[in-house]
Every structure is written in C-alpha cells, then in structure tokens.
Amino acid sequence: MASTFTVLVSLLFLLSIPSILSHPLDPLTPLEIKQVTKIIKGSRAVSLANLTFQYVGLDEPSKSTILSWLSNPTKEPLPRQAFVIARAYEKSYEFVVSLSNGSIISQHIYNGTGFPLLNLEEQSAANDLAFKYPPFIKSIKKRGLDIKDVVPSVFTVGWYGEKSMSGRVVKVLFFYKGGTPNVWVRPIEGIAVLVDLDKMVIVKYSDSEVVSIPKAEGTEYRGSKMRPPFAAETKPITVVQPHGPSFKINGHTISWADWNLHLAFDVRAGLVISLATIFDSIEHKHRQVLYKGHVSELFVPYMDPTEEWYYRTFLDAGEFGLGLSAVSLQQHTDCPANAIFMDGYYANQDGEPVKLSNAFCVFERYAGDIAWRHTESAISGEVITEVRPGVSLVVRTVSTIGNYDYIMDWEFKKSGSIKFGVGLSGILEAKASTYTHKKQVKEDIYGTLVTENTIAINHDHYITCYLDLDIDGEKNSFVKGKMKTMRTDGSTPRKSYWTMTRELVKTELDARIWTDKPTELLIVNPNKFTKMGNQVGYxxxxxxxxxxxxxxxxxxxxxxxxxNYNVWVTLYNKSERWAGGLYADRSHGDDTLFTWTNRNRDIDDKDIVLWHTIGFHHSPSQDEFPVMPTLNGGFELRPSNFFESNPILNLRPPKPVDLPTCNATTP
Amino acid sequence: MASTFTVLVSLLFLLSIPSILSHPLDPLTPLEIKQVTKIIKGSRAVSLANLTFQYVGLDEPSKSTILSWLSNPTKEPLPRQAFVIARAYEKSYEFVVSLSNGSIISQHIYNGTGFPLLNLEEQSAANDLAFKYPPFIKSIKKRGLDIKDVVPSVFTVGWYGEKSMSGRVVKVLFFYKGGTPNVWVRPIEGIAVLVDLDKMVIVKYSDSEVVSIPKAEGTEYRGSKMRPPFAAETKPITVVQPHGPSFKINGHTISWADWNLHLAFDVRAGLVISLATIFDSIEHKHRQVLYKGHVSELFVPYMDPTEEWYYRTFLDAGEFGLGLSAVSLQQHTDCPANAIFMDGYYANQDGEPVKLSNAFCVFERYAGDIAWRHTESAISGEVITEVRPGVSLVVRTVSTIGNYDYIMDWEFKKSGSIKFGVGLSGILEAKASTYTHKKQVKEDIYGTLVTENTIAINHDHYITCYLDLDIDGEKNSFVKGKMKTMRTDGSTPRKSYWTMTRELVKTELDARIWTDKPTELLIVNPNKFTKMGNQVGYxxxxxxxxxxxxxxxxxxxxxxxxxNYNVWVTLYNKSERWAGGLYADRSHGDDTLFTWTNRNRDIDDKDIVLWHTIGFHHSPSQDEFPVMPTLNGGFELRPSNFFESNPILNLRPPKPVDLPTCNATTP
Structure with missing residues (x-):
C-alpha cells in the first residue's frame, strides 16, 4: 500500500501542471491513463494478475457542469474522471476512477449480455494460438502451404440465439501472403479456430474443406512493387496557404472562421467533436450548435449464410473500436499539404498508454467550390457578379478494420453547415472458390466473382452517427416538416401545389423515420424565434x-x-451513446437505439439527440478489386432559420493569393 | 441573288481553313453562325424583315457517321450542318442548313404546340414596352416610385389548358432597385404586363393591388458595399500546379489522365459533354463510356396558386436556355486559380454571333480526397500504408436564370467514375407581403417570411440529365438489380440474407423507376463480358x-x-433530347419523356439513353436570404465490372510537389 500511495502522490504532482491547461472534455493524457491504471491495480478489488483493460476513456462531467465551467473558463479545471471496462475472472468490471483524488469512485461487475471492446493484445494472442496447435499445423501442411506465409486474423462471431452465455469467443481465420501483402483476398477456406479470449485457449477447431487459395497475381497494391503499364499520371497539384492555416489549435480546441469546437480521441468512437459553436455577428456571441457528434456504430453484415460466413455481421465500433483501428495519417496522401496532425492515446491491455501518431488531421479545404454567387443582368447598363469561394474546415480520421478502410470527415462551413462524410475504401472481404468463370456458377454465390477463385461477398455498411445537437441551448424539439399536396379552390387555373405542415414530434416512437418520403427534418429550439417569428433550428x-x-x-x-430506421431522436441520457449497446461484442440486442426508444420517452422541449445512419448495400464489382476506389456518402446539418439572414453575405471577397515569386538572380 | 451568291462564296472560302481542324461535334463557329444566317436570309422562303432567330445550333451527323469518322480522323472533315428555329409571321420555322454546300436542306413550319427558346433581344424589347405605356407609368406614380429604379423582367406563363393556341405571350413583372441591386427580393406586386412576343405589343395590363415594396436594407450583396462587422476572414488558400495543368485541349477535345472527351456549347443545353472515352491499359484502347451527356431540362414549379404566382412553373432550359443564361466565369472565385476557360458563341435574334467569354472552365480538382487507400497491420512485423490522393478533372458552367444560379460540374475521375454535380445558389424568388412577423400570419403564405414584408415562395428544382451512355459500343441494355430478402434453409443459425437478382428491363415502361427502393441500376453491354463472365457496365x-x-x-x-420518375431509359432517337419537349415554352406536355416512353419501345440490346433527375423540394429559410449559400446535389456513374480490376491500382504514388523556393538575396 505504501508504494501505491507514493506513486499516486507523485502522479498527482505531475498531473497538477498540465491539467491547469486542460479542457474538461480533453481525452485522457498518457499520464492520466497511467494514473487510472495505478489506481485500479492498486485497489483490492481485483487481482492484478488477471485484469485486462478493454476500455479506458474520459468519464465526462455532466453537460450542465461543463456548460457552467465554459461560461467562466478562468476558474480552476474541473475534476477529472475516467471510465474503465476491464476483464478479470471472465467478468466485465466497470470502474469510475477519480483522477483528482486518486480513487475509485464506483466499481461493479456487469452482468448483462455482450462483451466489451477487444483489445489488440488479446487479438494478437488469439492469433498466435493456432501456430502452436498441431492439428492446425497439419491442416496447413495438408494444403501444401508454408506456415510462415499464413496470416491469422480475429473475427467476432455475433450472437445467434444461444440461451446460455456462451463465452467471450472469437474465430481466428487464416489468410495467405505468398507474394502479396493483400491477404484478405487470399483466404485459407475451411480452417477456423474458435478461441476463448478470457481463457486464451482454443475451444474448437475445424478443418472442413480444402479450397485452393486464389492466386497472388494481380492483388499487389504497393506502389513500390508496381510495374508498367502505369495508370496515366498527372502533373503535381497541391493546396497552398502562403500565410499558413487560418485555424488556431489550443490544446484540443480549434477555432476557425466563426467556428469553435473541441476534438477528442476515444478508443471506441475514434474522433469525437464537441461543443461546436458558431459566432453570430448579429447576436454578438458564440451560439451552441453541436454539443457532441461522433460515429456511434458501424454495422457490417455479410450476406453469405453458410457455415463459414454466416456469423460475419460486425459491429465495428463496439467490437474493434474506431479509435483502436484508427491509422496514422500520411501527409500529402491521406491529408493535404496544409494539414496539421493530432495524436491520440489509448490504454493497452495492461493499461499502459499507447500513442497513435497522426490520428486526426485538420485542414482547410478549398476544392474550387462556390460558397454563394449571383450574376445580375436584369439591371440595364450593368452586369453584377459576386462570388465567394467555398473554403471549409475538415477534421479527418481513418479507421481500418481488417480489410476495410473508412475515411471519416467532419466538415464545417462558414455558412454554418456541418457535413459528415464517409469514404469507403480498402479491400473487399473475399471467399475462395473453385469457380474461374461465371458460366460455371449454377447456385447463389452470395457475391461477385471478382477474379479467378475469388468471390467478393455482398454486404451492407450502416454508419450511425450520434448527433447531440443543442441549438442555442439544451432544450430542443424535433419537427417533421411534411410536404402535402393541396388542391386549389379553382380561383386560378392551377389545380394543385404543396404546402409545408410542420409537426412537432413528441415522442421517441414517432421520431423513428425513413427519409424516403418528402420530409424536412428539423431540430429546433422551441423557445427561440427569429425576429420574423421563425423557429430557430438546423x-x-x-x-x-x-x-x-x-x-x-x-x-x-x-x-x-x-x-431499422435511418433517423431516430432520443431523450439525452449520458449512458446512451452506443447505438448497438455498450457491450456490443456478442450482444443480444437488448441495449440498442431500438430498445431505448421503445420506452417512448417525451422528446419535446427536452435535451434530445438525433441519430442518423448512412447506409450502403454493397454488391461488389471487379473494378473494386483488389483495392476499392473510394465510394462516398454523407449528410449535412444545415442552418434553418438559425440565422436572421445568410451569415456569410458579408464575407469579404478573397484577395489574390500572393504566392512567393522568385528572383532569378542566385549567387 | 447575285449578292447572296457572292457572300456565300466568300464565306465558304473563309470557312474552308478553320473547318479542316474542326471536330464534327464542335459547336458552330462565329463564321458558321454568320453563314447560316446569310443562307437563310438569302433564301426566298421567309421575308428577311420579319424573321427572328430563336435557336441556332449544330445539326450533328448521325452517331454512325461520327464514330466511323473518329476511327479514321485523318480524312477530311465531315459536312457541317446547322439546325435553326426562327419565328416569322407568328410561326415557328425549322431549317436544316448545309454549311458545306451553302444551302437550306430542309425547311418547314412547325404546327405543334409550344414555342421555341426566347431570345434575349425580344425579352429586352418586351421589358421596354411598359415604360412607354401610360397606364403603367400611372401605376408606378400611384405607388410613389421612381420609374428610373424600376427593373422589368420577363416571366414565361406556362400552359393551363387553353384549347386554342393563345399566342406566344409572356408576363413582364417589375422589381425595384432603390439602393440595392437585389431586385428579386423587392417585387412590385400587383402589376403585370402580358406581352405578345411576336407582335411585340402589350395585350393585357393589370394593376390589381398595391403592396409595399420590401425594404432595401439587408439585401445588398456586393462586397464593395459591405460594411463591418464582416464574417470572419480566413487566410489565403489556393491550388497550385507548378508544372501547369495535366490536361491538353485541342480545339474542343480534352484529354486528361486516361480520359478523352469533347466539350461543346449549346445555347439551350449549355455545356454538352460528348465522346467520353477512357483508355484501358489491359485492352490497350480507348473504350466508349458516354456518347453524350448534358442537362436536358430544369423544371422549377413554384407553389403559390394565387393569380400573381400560379403560372410560375418554369422549364428553364427550354424557355430561357442554359447556354443563353450561362455567365462569364471568374477566375479565383467561380473557378480555381488553375482553371482554363473556354468561350461559347450563340446567335442573337438577328442571327449574328455573340461571344460569351469564359462560358466554361476546366480544372483539375484536388480537395484533399483519397482515391483509394489501405493500411495493413495484420501481417506481423510490418505496417503497410498505401494511399493515392484523389485528383479529378472538372468542367464547370454556371447558368443564372433571373434570380437563381445553377453551378453545374461534370467531374471525371481516374477510376472511371463520372460525377455530375449541381450547386444551387443565387436569390430566392420572393413575394411582397404586408406581414412583418409570423404571428400575424393566419393563412397559407406558400413560403417562408424571410424578412419583413418578404415571403420566399416554396418551390421545386428538377434537374434532368440526358445520359447517352454507350458502354463499349452503341448496343446496350438496362439492368435492374434487385436486392431480395432470402430465408435460409436452417443449416446455419442465420435466418436470412439478401441476394442480388438482376433483371433485364426490356421496355421503356418497365424502365420508369423511383430510386427509393434498394435497387442497383446498370447500363450494360449485353454482348461483352469480363474474363470472369460479368457483364460489362456502369x-x-x-x-x-x-x-x-x-x-x-x-x-x-x-x-x-x-x-414523374427520376430514372427513365429510352430508345435512342436523335430528336428526343429535351425531356420537356423541343418547344417547351407554353408546351402542352405532348412531347416529353413521359409521352415518348408511352410508346413502350424495346430497349434491350439497343442504342439507349438513360435519364436521371436530381430533385429538391425547397422550403426556404432565412439563412438563405438575401443570397443563398450553395445547396449541392449530384449523382455518379460508376464502373461496374467495366474494368477487369481497379484501373487505378497501378497509379504511381505522388511525388512531393516542388514548389518554387525563393532566394532571399534580392538586389
């Protein structure tokens, strides 16, 4: 106990300096992560030997605490707390740890269904098991493969109605290098190893069938290995800001143009946007827009129901972690030349901080777009042309979950719009097959024959975003604008028109919506109106x-x-952030947006959260093999009577960019 | 006759030099426009005095002629022909004129419903009439307005079931400057002048009611007139290509990366993309993708059924011409610094060529996007990251039809994708009102009170594109891929999955589609398959x-x-290019996509055309006043088993851009 006490004291001393500068929503620092681990490991609650960390993240103060702190940011920093999920003795332990007083505030064992995030170390350990398992070595030999070229990967297995809690198991599947790094298109079919992650033992092994591994030829994607003919090259192009970027980063807070926002890294959500406010020059203040926004879940069910594939129905955020799967972004390719990078930190299995360099990038985007324009030629004797180029702020992160790469952008426009965009790239999940031509196929192959012996399996992507909009305050309402056909009274030759009827959606069940009908969906502040009397909203x-x-x-x-719907609205509840449940791995679906909203809470004039899903049904094509050209989707949150008028009307026309010109006389 | 003959001979002489370099799809040159006019005016067919030109454009050779010419482009240019619609004696005359032999090939009077494009001179003349019309002068005086500040504008009036052909009439409506150039938000309600364009006389005058004109304050949008506080400024940003652009322009043909395409200006369609082909390094040839693509019609019905507004249901392309309404684009604002501009030419009312400078711009777009990427961390001991930045070619045109500005982009990606994007900006069409606050409103006002006394009226935008895809040849088919839920046989715990069933759509009626259901829509070449046996398509x-x-x-x-649908497929017919009919002004709807497809022609293994509509229901908001921040929409044509594999897999990684660095020693 004495040594733990000493460590705590010294840690608190270390933390006292940087924490003065910290924002209450800043992610845990490496020192804080270390401190959390020490506090938990130092407690008598759980044995040190068996405990593994699955999730370590900031336990945020309440919204009201944060908002009142923000209104007077000069006072001392708010107490810092962490939320931790750890595994020990085949149980999930939840801890709330106070960093400010170095103690565990609460601790309990989770007895519900499902399991926490997988950590990287246990995936790695599970991957290694087979290589010391004689039946597996025999299976590889039987296939005539070189075991040095076999690449294992952990696949979560979902839940299929098993009544008893059947353990924290995953399947390890195998892929083959042999001349290509593109292992995902070279599956070793037939072999599956079921691993219990808590016991870290193989609980089932199967070798059902031998299918030849698809050829390596044509699957390489590394530029250094490419041979002519190359795709046509184009001349260099880059974005230049001679006076540097316009945004200011202060810790995790970014200000750009009239926007102000906070960025944080979370091992599960990846990039978390908080406290996005926009300065309104009429109201002379920063106005609240988005209290918090992040990807909540990413559901990717594959459409092959056979024994080897049926269970592949991933909840990527909750199982693998969008932060844990975030990649180090590269300047000039992942992000443009004018990007600034930020790191992320997460706790590994032992609770040690791990740095993820360049986890986000921040850049100003100018793509030649137009923010607004008009040419006026109705006025005789003059032609007026006024155009403002569209420059925006982008915060990007990329998560690679095994084969797939998700490029996720939050874009802030000067006009007040917030856009979220996702780009799907990476490698299609493929199944080995004996087919070498479609004419041989007489059955459903559940996908597309993309090259000889390779079927890219049909699947979906559902990217669900958590959007806690707080339009000018926490109390908001959800309004559904319906466009309705009206018949005229015959006083003019026109027979019909449409009118907008806005309907206040009072409860969660009524807020379950598919956007396939003409509908306007608004989050409004029911207590605030423009000078004209329009309800302020987005x-x-x-x-x-x-x-x-x-x-x-x-x-x-x-x-x-x-x-089940692509729009939902819920009553704000700090614990309801993960659309597929906090314990997503092997979840039973008892903690989802669907179950929460079945309570049908009142959402009128309350702190509410909007949820929106971008969906893709993906039937692969050869053009997407062996790496997929990016497929894009996204949505926009657009001011709707939020401003009294266009907030960028008085944006000054851009001056010519004074690029450095060079004097030819060199010594 | 002798003088006409002399003119023709000299014109032919002049034309003989440039035409050698011309492409058969090049728009008419100024000389050709002059020649066409001379030929028509020189003929005995129509009196010179009364004839006005409404449409003068290229009459293209047949597809087969063009394709065979292209296969051997060294031979002499194809004969050039023009198609002309002119008005005389209150009739529409159609001419096909041969430029090669200086004669009229065909000529006839159109006896159907509807009228041709309005030309600018007749709009201007119609606008002027009221200013010499005493009742109008009296109406303006009665309102206490300064007639020098009154700005007229022509509004087409549609068709409302009138049995007899009621003449080529338009309404002239009036707006008020008085301290702002933003006349569209300052309508002088109550006054309407019905003008017969052929007779160029006022046929009806009405002054029904006096409504105060909304105030000028807050409507100004010129940067030079803006006063602080300004919207937050950001530091300069620009796109730089130190070695210049990568595309080559040869006349109207552009080559960039593996793409090759032809651009033309048409007074009605605006920008016309033709003969877009992509080089396939596997097949070692340029492959046909898009024979022709352009905006065909732009339908904008307003939703106010009252006397002053009910008729405002514009067919912008067919009434006002997207080319005639195209604006001169400005570098650094409308188009980025690296853009190259192209001019357009059209014939005025007298058949004289008019130059529209900078009608299009062409630029390479790099917005920090990613063409494809993958990070591989499954292979132990190494992390592979390969990323290719997304650079594309954009061809942009902007048409301003009165108040609204449409920014239209055709974007070509290295991956083979073609994207069409439209940006809506400009000024909302507004109605003056006595209301100064929403609480006063007890009736349907058909829009939004955007400022005192100003209602921005609800409306729709339907942008319909003509997409004559010729995937590896003219004979194509339309395939609808339906994703269908399947129940499993119970051999695994999975209950369901979806499967793709592709259905050949054999006739035009079956090809009328709404894209609100999960559907994959393909244009395929039914006679061409990949090596794997997949049908080649987009x-x-x-x-x-x-x-x-x-x-x-x-x-x-x-x-x-x-x-009525947002996807249609028709049998190719040279005369079916305008979705709302060739004679759109006051049309009766008897020459539309709907009527053509009622014939229900066979579209399987035929030369077919895809039509796609981007639609917006627009309920305005104050944030869009007095000029609207751009609202974007678009679609993508994406290769689907067109290539054997990702065509940009072997795109070399970009080299660092060597920006000029400057030596500090200046004399």
Missing amino acids: RLVPGPAAIPLLLEDDYPQIRGAFS | RLVPGPAAIPLLLEDDYPQIRGAFS
Missing part, C-alpha cells in the same frame, strides 16, 4: 439510405436494430 | 430524389411529366 439533409433486408427477427438485425 | 449512384407533389393532371405536371 435541418438534416440526409445521406444515402439503405433499408435493411435481413428479417427483423434475425439475430444480426436484432443486434443491429439501430438500422 | 451503374448509377442516384442523386437526391424529390417525388413530385403536384397532381398528375395539373398542367405544370403534365408539362413537367419527365419528373
């Missing part, structure tokens, strides 16, 4: 919708029931 | 859909029936 310009095609009572759809 | 990733809300038998919807 509207959702929805992204691509994909209506789920799984049966509603099929297990993956029960777990992924947050995709 | 798929449509649709744009935003807006299901029309007008009654189907309401006159505007009959005329705009091409918006």
Whole structure:
C-alpha cells in the first residue's frame, strides 16, 4: 500500500501542471491513463494478475457542469474522471476512477449480455494460438502451404440465439501472403479456430474443406512493387496557404472562421467533436450548435449464410473500436499539404498508454467550390457578379478494420453547415472458390466473382452517427416538416401545389423515420424565434439510405436494430451513446437505439439527440478489386432559420493569393 | 441573288481553313453562325424583315457517321450542318442548313404546340414596352416610385389548358432597385404586363393591388458595399500546379489522365459533354463510356396558386436556355486559380454571333480526397500504408436564370467514375407581403417570411440529365438489380440474407423507376463480358430524389411529366433530347419523356439513353436570404465490372510537389 500511495502522490504532482491547461472534455493524457491504471491495480478489488483493460476513456462531467465551467473558463479545471471496462475472472468490471483524488469512485461487475471492446493484445494472442496447435499445423501442411506465409486474423462471431452465455469467443481465420501483402483476398477456406479470449485457449477447431487459395497475381497494391503499364499520371497539384492555416489549435480546441469546437480521441468512437459553436455577428456571441457528434456504430453484415460466413455481421465500433483501428495519417496522401496532425492515446491491455501518431488531421479545404454567387443582368447598363469561394474546415480520421478502410470527415462551413462524410475504401472481404468463370456458377454465390477463385461477398455498411445537437441551448424539439399536396379552390387555373405542415414530434416512437418520403427534418429550439417569428433550428439533409433486408427477427438485425430506421431522436441520457449497446461484442440486442426508444420517452422541449445512419448495400464489382476506389456518402446539418439572414453575405471577397515569386538572380 | 451568291462564296472560302481542324461535334463557329444566317436570309422562303432567330445550333451527323469518322480522323472533315428555329409571321420555322454546300436542306413550319427558346433581344424589347405605356407609368406614380429604379423582367406563363393556341405571350413583372441591386427580393406586386412576343405589343395590363415594396436594407450583396462587422476572414488558400495543368485541349477535345472527351456549347443545353472515352491499359484502347451527356431540362414549379404566382412553373432550359443564361466565369472565385476557360458563341435574334467569354472552365480538382487507400497491420512485423490522393478533372458552367444560379460540374475521375454535380445558389424568388412577423400570419403564405414584408415562395428544382451512355459500343441494355430478402434453409443459425437478382428491363415502361427502393441500376453491354463472365457496365449512384407533389393532371405536371420518375431509359432517337419537349415554352406536355416512353419501345440490346433527375423540394429559410449559400446535389456513374480490376491500382504514388523556393538575396 505504501508504494501505491507514493506513486499516486507523485502522479498527482505531475498531473497538477498540465491539467491547469486542460479542457474538461480533453481525452485522457498518457499520464492520466497511467494514473487510472495505478489506481485500479492498486485497489483490492481485483487481482492484478488477471485484469485486462478493454476500455479506458474520459468519464465526462455532466453537460450542465461543463456548460457552467465554459461560461467562466478562468476558474480552476474541473475534476477529472475516467471510465474503465476491464476483464478479470471472465467478468466485465466497470470502474469510475477519480483522477483528482486518486480513487475509485464506483466499481461493479456487469452482468448483462455482450462483451466489451477487444483489445489488440488479446487479438494478437488469439492469433498466435493456432501456430502452436498441431492439428492446425497439419491442416496447413495438408494444403501444401508454408506456415510462415499464413496470416491469422480475429473475427467476432455475433450472437445467434444461444440461451446460455456462451463465452467471450472469437474465430481466428487464416489468410495467405505468398507474394502479396493483400491477404484478405487470399483466404485459407475451411480452417477456423474458435478461441476463448478470457481463457486464451482454443475451444474448437475445424478443418472442413480444402479450397485452393486464389492466386497472388494481380492483388499487389504497393506502389513500390508496381510495374508498367502505369495508370496515366498527372502533373503535381497541391493546396497552398502562403500565410499558413487560418485555424488556431489550443490544446484540443480549434477555432476557425466563426467556428469553435473541441476534438477528442476515444478508443471506441475514434474522433469525437464537441461543443461546436458558431459566432453570430448579429447576436454578438458564440451560439451552441453541436454539443457532441461522433460515429456511434458501424454495422457490417455479410450476406453469405453458410457455415463459414454466416456469423460475419460486425459491429465495428463496439467490437474493434474506431479509435483502436484508427491509422496514422500520411501527409500529402491521406491529408493535404496544409494539414496539421493530432495524436491520440489509448490504454493497452495492461493499461499502459499507447500513442497513435497522426490520428486526426485538420485542414482547410478549398476544392474550387462556390460558397454563394449571383450574376445580375436584369439591371440595364450593368452586369453584377459576386462570388465567394467555398473554403471549409475538415477534421479527418481513418479507421481500418481488417480489410476495410473508412475515411471519416467532419466538415464545417462558414455558412454554418456541418457535413459528415464517409469514404469507403480498402479491400473487399473475399471467399475462395473453385469457380474461374461465371458460366460455371449454377447456385447463389452470395457475391461477385471478382477474379479467378475469388468471390467478393455482398454486404451492407450502416454508419450511425450520434448527433447531440443543442441549438442555442439544451432544450430542443424535433419537427417533421411534411410536404402535402393541396388542391386549389379553382380561383386560378392551377389545380394543385404543396404546402409545408410542420409537426412537432413528441415522442421517441414517432421520431423513428425513413427519409424516403418528402420530409424536412428539423431540430429546433422551441423557445427561440427569429425576429420574423421563425423557429430557430438546423435541418438534416440526409445521406444515402439503405433499408435493411435481413428479417427483423434475425439475430444480426436484432443486434443491429439501430438500422431499422435511418433517423431516430432520443431523450439525452449520458449512458446512451452506443447505438448497438455498450457491450456490443456478442450482444443480444437488448441495449440498442431500438430498445431505448421503445420506452417512448417525451422528446419535446427536452435535451434530445438525433441519430442518423448512412447506409450502403454493397454488391461488389471487379473494378473494386483488389483495392476499392473510394465510394462516398454523407449528410449535412444545415442552418434553418438559425440565422436572421445568410451569415456569410458579408464575407469579404478573397484577395489574390500572393504566392512567393522568385528572383532569378542566385549567387 | 447575285449578292447572296457572292457572300456565300466568300464565306465558304473563309470557312474552308478553320473547318479542316474542326471536330464534327464542335459547336458552330462565329463564321458558321454568320453563314447560316446569310443562307437563310438569302433564301426566298421567309421575308428577311420579319424573321427572328430563336435557336441556332449544330445539326450533328448521325452517331454512325461520327464514330466511323473518329476511327479514321485523318480524312477530311465531315459536312457541317446547322439546325435553326426562327419565328416569322407568328410561326415557328425549322431549317436544316448545309454549311458545306451553302444551302437550306430542309425547311418547314412547325404546327405543334409550344414555342421555341426566347431570345434575349425580344425579352429586352418586351421589358421596354411598359415604360412607354401610360397606364403603367400611372401605376408606378400611384405607388410613389421612381420609374428610373424600376427593373422589368420577363416571366414565361406556362400552359393551363387553353384549347386554342393563345399566342406566344409572356408576363413582364417589375422589381425595384432603390439602393440595392437585389431586385428579386423587392417585387412590385400587383402589376403585370402580358406581352405578345411576336407582335411585340402589350395585350393585357393589370394593376390589381398595391403592396409595399420590401425594404432595401439587408439585401445588398456586393462586397464593395459591405460594411463591418464582416464574417470572419480566413487566410489565403489556393491550388497550385507548378508544372501547369495535366490536361491538353485541342480545339474542343480534352484529354486528361486516361480520359478523352469533347466539350461543346449549346445555347439551350449549355455545356454538352460528348465522346467520353477512357483508355484501358489491359485492352490497350480507348473504350466508349458516354456518347453524350448534358442537362436536358430544369423544371422549377413554384407553389403559390394565387393569380400573381400560379403560372410560375418554369422549364428553364427550354424557355430561357442554359447556354443563353450561362455567365462569364471568374477566375479565383467561380473557378480555381488553375482553371482554363473556354468561350461559347450563340446567335442573337438577328442571327449574328455573340461571344460569351469564359462560358466554361476546366480544372483539375484536388480537395484533399483519397482515391483509394489501405493500411495493413495484420501481417506481423510490418505496417503497410498505401494511399493515392484523389485528383479529378472538372468542367464547370454556371447558368443564372433571373434570380437563381445553377453551378453545374461534370467531374471525371481516374477510376472511371463520372460525377455530375449541381450547386444551387443565387436569390430566392420572393413575394411582397404586408406581414412583418409570423404571428400575424393566419393563412397559407406558400413560403417562408424571410424578412419583413418578404415571403420566399416554396418551390421545386428538377434537374434532368440526358445520359447517352454507350458502354463499349452503341448496343446496350438496362439492368435492374434487385436486392431480395432470402430465408435460409436452417443449416446455419442465420435466418436470412439478401441476394442480388438482376433483371433485364426490356421496355421503356418497365424502365420508369423511383430510386427509393434498394435497387442497383446498370447500363450494360449485353454482348461483352469480363474474363470472369460479368457483364460489362456502369451503374448509377442516384442523386437526391424529390417525388413530385403536384397532381398528375395539373398542367405544370403534365408539362413537367419527365419528373414523374427520376430514372427513365429510352430508345435512342436523335430528336428526343429535351425531356420537356423541343418547344417547351407554353408546351402542352405532348412531347416529353413521359409521352415518348408511352410508346413502350424495346430497349434491350439497343442504342439507349438513360435519364436521371436530381430533385429538391425547397422550403426556404432565412439563412438563405438575401443570397443563398450553395445547396449541392449530384449523382455518379460508376464502373461496374467495366474494368477487369481497379484501373487505378497501378497509379504511381505522388511525388512531393516542388514548389518554387525563393532566394532571399534580392538586389
């Protein structure tokens, strides 16, 4: 105990300096992560030997605490707390740890269904097991493969109605290098190892069939290995800001143009946007828009129901972590030359901080777009042309979950719009097959024959965003604007028109919506109106919708029931952030957007959260093999009577950019 | 006759030099326009005095002629022909003129419903009439307005079931400057002048009511007139290509990366993309993708059924011409610093060529996007990251039709994708009102009170594109991929999945589609397959859909029936290019996509055309006043088993951009 006490004291001393500068929503620092670990490991609650960390993140103060702190940011920093999920003795332990007084505030064992995030070390350990397992070595030999070229990977297995809690198991599947790094298109079919992650033992091994591994030829994607003919090259192009970027980063807070926002890294959500406010020059203040926004879940069910594939119905955020899967971004390729990078930190299995360099990038985007324009030629004797180029602020992160790469952008426009965009790239998940030509195929192959012996399997992507809009305050309402056909009274030759009827949506069940009908969806502040009397709000310009095609009572759809609609609104509840549940791995679907909203809470004039899903049904094509050209989708949150008038009307026309010109006389 | 002959000979001499370099799809040159006019005016057919030109454009050779010419481009240029619509004696005359032999090939009077494009001179003349019309002068005086500040504008009036052909009439409406150039938000309500364009006389005058003109304050948008506080400024940003652009322009043909395409200006369609082909390094040839693509019609019905507004249901392309309304683009604002500009030419009322400078711009777009990427961390001991930045070619044009500005982009990606994007900006069409606050409003005001006394009226935008895809040849088919829920046989715990069933759509009626259901829409070459046996094609990733809300038998919807579905496929017919009819002004809806497809022609293994509509229901908001921040929409044509594999897999990684660095020693 004495040594623990000493460590705590010294840690608190160390923390006292940087924490003065910290923002209450800043992610845990490496020192804070270390401190959390020490506090938990130092307690008598759990044995040190068996404890593994699955999630370590900031336990945020309440919204009211944060907002009151922000209104007077000069006073001392708020107490810092962490939320931790750890595994020990085959149980999930939840801790709330106070960093300010170095103690565990609460601790309990989670007895519900599902398991926490997988950490990287246990995935790695599970991957290694087979290589010391004689039947596996025999299977590899039987196939005539070189075991040095075998690449394992952990696949979560979902839940298929098993009554008893069947353990924290995953399947390890195998892929083959042999001349290409593109292992995902070279599966070793037939072999599956079921691993219990808590016991870290193989609980089941199967070698059902031998299918030849698809050829390596044509699967390489590294530029250094490419041989002519190359795709046509174009001349260099880059973005230049001779006077540097316009945004200011202070810790995790960014200010740019009239925007102000906070960025944080979370091992599960990846990038978290908080406290996005915009300065209104009429009201002379920063106005609240988005209290918090992040990807909540990413549901990717594959559409092959056979023994080797049926369980592949991933909840990528909750199982693998969008932060844990975030990659180090590269300047000039992942992000443009004018980007600034930020790091992220997460706790590994032992609770040690791990740095993820360049986890986000921040840049100003100018793509030649136009923010607004008009040419006036009705006025005789003059032609007026006024154009403002569209420059925006982008915060980007990329998560690579095994084969797939998700490029996620939050874009802030000077006009007040917030856009979220997702780009899908990476490698299609493929199944080895004996087919070498489509004419041989007489059955459903559940996908597309993309090259010889390779079927890219049909699947969906549902990217569900958590959007805690607080339009000018926490108390908001959800309004559905319906465009309705009206018949005229015959006083003019026109027979019809449409009118907008705005309907206040009072409860959660009524706020379950598909955006396939002409509808305007607004989050408004019911207590605030423009000078003209219009309700102040933001509207959702929805992204691509994909209506789920799984049966509603099929297990993956029960777990992924947050995709049953593409718009939901919930009453704010600090614990309801993960659309597929806090314990998503092997979840039973009892903690989802669907179950929460079945309570049908009142959402009128309350602190509410908007949820929106971008969906893709993906039937692969050869053009997407062996790496997929990016497919884009996104949505926009657009001011709707939020401003008294266009807030960038008085944006000054840009001056010519004074690029450095060079004097030819060199010594 | 002798003088005409001399003129013709000299014109032919002049034309003989440039035409050698011309492409058969090049728009008419100024000399050719002059020649066409001379030929028509020189003929005995129509009196010179009364003839006005409404449309003068290229009459293209047949597709087969062009394709065979292209296969051997060294031979002499193809004969050039023009198609002309002129008005004389209150009739529409159609001429086909041969430029090669200086004669009229065909000539006839059009006896159907509807009228051709309005030309600028007749709009100007119609605008002027009221200012010499005493009742109008009296109306202006009665309102206490200064007639020097009154700005007239021509509004087309549609068709509302009038049995007899009621003449080529338009309404002239009036707006008020008085301290702002933003006249569209300052309508002088109550006054309407009905003008017969052929007779160029006022046929009806009405002064129904006096409504105060909304104030000028807050409507100014010129940067030079703006006063602080300004919107937050950001530091300069620009796109730089130190070695210049990568595209080559040869006449109207552009080559960039593996793309090759032809651009033309048409007074009605604006920008016309033709012969877009992409070089396939596997097949070692340029492959046909898009034979022709352009905006075909732009339907904008307003939703105010009252006497002053009911008729405002514009067919912007067919009435006002997207080319005639195209604006001169400005470098650094409309188009980025690296853009190259191209001019357009059209014939004025007298058949004289008019130059429109900078009608298009062409630029390479680099917005920090990612063409494809993957990070591989499954392979132990190494992390592979390969990323290719996304650089594309954009061709942009902007048409301003009165108040609204449409920014139209055709974007070509190295991956083979073609994207069309439209940005809506400009000024909302507004109605003056006595209301100064929403609480006063007890009736349907058909829009939003955007400032005191100003209602921005609800409306729709339907942008319909003509997409003559010729995937590896003219004979194509339309395939609808339906994703269908399947129940499993119970051999695994999975209950369901979806499967793709591709259905050949054999006739035009079956090809009328709304994209609100999970559907994959493909144009394929039914006679060409990949090595794997997949049908070679392109798929449509649709744009935003807006299901029309007008009654189907309401006159505007009959005329705009091409918006009844957002996807159509027709049998190619040279004369079917304008979704709302060749004679769109006051059309009766008897020459639309809807009527053509009622013939239900066979579209399987034929030369077919895809039509796609981007739709917006627009309920305005104050944030869009007095000039609207751009609202974007678009669609993508994406290769679908067109390539054997990702065509940009072997795109070399970009080299660092060597920006000029300057030596500090200046003399």
